[in-house]
Amino acid sequence: MKSTDVKFWDVRRNKSSKTASYEIRWVVAGKQRSRTRRTKALAESFLSDLRQAAKAGEAFDVETGLPESMLPKESAVTWYDLVRSYIKAKWSPAAGETRKSTLDALATVTPAIVTDKKGAPDAKLLRRALLHHALNPPRWELPVPDGEAAALKWLQSRSLPVVALAEADVTRSALNAIAITMDGRPAAATTIARKRAVLYNVLKYAVKERKLLDANPIDQVDWKAPDKVEQVDRSVVANPVQARQLLAAVTYVGRFNGRGRRLRALYACMYYGGLRPSEAAGLRRQDCELPELCVCGGECSCNLPKAVWGRLVLARSRPGPGRLYTDSGETHDDKGLKRRPVGEKRVVPIPPELVRILLEHLDAFGAAEDGRLFRTSTGGTVSASAVWRIWQDARTIGLSPEQEVTPLAGRPYDLRHACATLLLNAGVPPKEVARRLGHSVEVLWKVYAGCLDGDEERINRMIEKALAA
Structure with missing residues (x-):
């Protein structure tokens, strides 16, 4: 749609821009239009071109506000x-x-x-x-x-x-x-x-x-997005007792078809090892260094140690964007570690509790032909939605009604947050915590600073000491 009904205003300083710029304003068929230029001279030049086009009787495009002579060659590109x-x-x-x-x-x-x-x-x-x-x-x-x-x-x-x-x-x-x-x-x-x-x-x-x-x-444009809250909300972090309760509760989800039991070790990898969900989904038998442990319980004569640390050597992850977004048409991609060069590995020591859980998982369910630990009963890849649903059911079983309505461990990913918080509060050096979790020390402090125990008491004692001086 074109119109010759055009009016102009003088150039003015653009106050909404963070950097110096100047605004050209005009009206086409009652519809206000504007452009900005970095300098006043450029703005005046643009306004002059508009006025000359109007003086020459050119029709202006109502949608773009520009005269026919100033429409870009690719103006039809929507x-x-x-x-x-x-x-x-x-x-x-x-x-x-x-x-x-x-x-x-x-x-x-x-x-x-x-x-x-x-x-x-x-x-x-x-x-x-x-x-x-x-x-x-x-x-x-x-x-x-x-x-x-x-x-x-x-x-x-x-x-x-x-x-x-x-x-x-x-x-x-x-x-x-x-x-x-x-x-x-x-x-x-x-x-x-x-x-x-x-x-x-x-x-x-x-x-x-x-x-x-x-x-x-x-x-x-003078438009500001709300600030992101990057720190983890402490209310989502489960303590060790709560985490164990939830991991036990997972085994009761779908107890007759074993759906929950199949995923208990996946959730445990996120809590005890700090793995991302995609890293846990991609974990293979060959990535696990699992020493033999005594699983007899009580007195026994197997002569195996009851508490030995193992290791996970992480090299791959399996994010699940969905079939619409993968080249293979599968729900999951097979990739390297997040924000790491292809082939780079991350070694994560794991405590005896997780070693025992992984050994029990392998004994009960084995591994896929490619070594994957976690799969459906038919051998397929466990979907992100299934990981979410089973966890929600586990919260209903493992938490009290009062806890269930809170954000406590509301997402499977919160188990990774709980792991980071546990390590920091145990006194593990931040550099080592960051290495195990697979990100930088700067990110670690930015995300988990609000989850550290003891700071308030320590600072209060410092203030009391100063007041008593």
């Missing part, structure tokens, strides 16, 4: 086109979890970058159409069900040109979209930060590789 191009370029080298995270963010923001919401399809249907078809390159040649095809047709017809994101209001609407969940509640700070990073990278791609924008619009 946001929908751009994200498909971006995903196609980034898909092949990306890990499954990265693909999943990227598509999740773009399926959230893309429906917000449209001309209007008139006749919009059901939000869940549109999201499914984006995740399963429009934003998933390996599935582009597959047939699309009628309902999802109609939803995507609506989105394509209303997707804004990429150049429209130079408008502060358009970029702000995209940012606002990532700040809420599908049911309208505020999104978690970590979710917002992750999705904002994806949005920023797509716009960076539009600037640097596609040359569709002069600068990344997010840098020019």
Whole structure:
């Protein structure tokens, strides 16, 4: 849609930007438009070009606010086109979890970058159409069900040109979209930060590789995401007694089909060894150095030691992004350790309790042909959803009703937090704790500083001593 109804304002300093910049403002058919430039001279030059086009009688594009002579050659490139191009370029080298995270963010923001919401399809249907078809390159040649095809047709017809994101209001609407969940509640700070990073990278791609924008619009918008809470909440950390209760409770979940018993050792690896869920899922028999232990109980004549430490030599992990995001079509990827060069290993000493649990697991269930310790009764890979569900059932069995409604050990991953907290409070040097968990000392302090015991009492004694002086 074009219009010759155009009005202009003078250039002004952009107060919402962290760095010095200048804003050009004008109105096309009653719709306010704006652009920013780094210097006043560049802003004045841009405004002069707009005024000359209007003086020459050029029609202005209502959606972009630009006269015909200033429309970029690729002005027809829509946001929908751009994200498909971006995903196609980034898909092949990306890990499954990265693909999943990227598509999740773009399926959230893309429906917000449209001309209007008139006749919009059901939000869940549109999201499914984006995740399963429009934003998933390996599935582009597959047939699309009628309902999802109609939803995507609506989105394509209303997707804004990429150049429209130079408008502060358009970029702000995209940012606002990532700040809420599908049911309208505020999104978690970590979710917002992750999705904002994806949005920023797509716009960076539009600037640097596609040359569709002069600068990344997010840098020019006064929008602040909520701060992330990086420290572990102490209320989620189980103490040793609670952890043992929960590990015992796992064995009662599905007691007639053994579902819980099959996963007890996986949870134990996370608590006693500090393994990530994906590292525990990828653990193989050949990764375990398990000395023989006495499992007789009480008096016996086997002459085996009752308490000897073992070791896990971690080299692989099996994150489970889902079939939509892996090259193999399986639910899990087979990868190296997180944020480590391919082939790098991490040696984790494990206490006798975990040695005993792993020996019992191997005795009861054996290992898969490839050495994997944890699998379903039919030999398949245990899904992340099954690990979650069994843990929730174990909490119901192993915790009191008062504890169950609290965040205590609410997720399987909280067992890893409990391990880190246990090691730090036991006096293990932070460098060694970080090495065993597989991250830096800086991350260790940032995440677990709030879980250390004794600091309050020690500081109080220091204050008392100072007051008594």
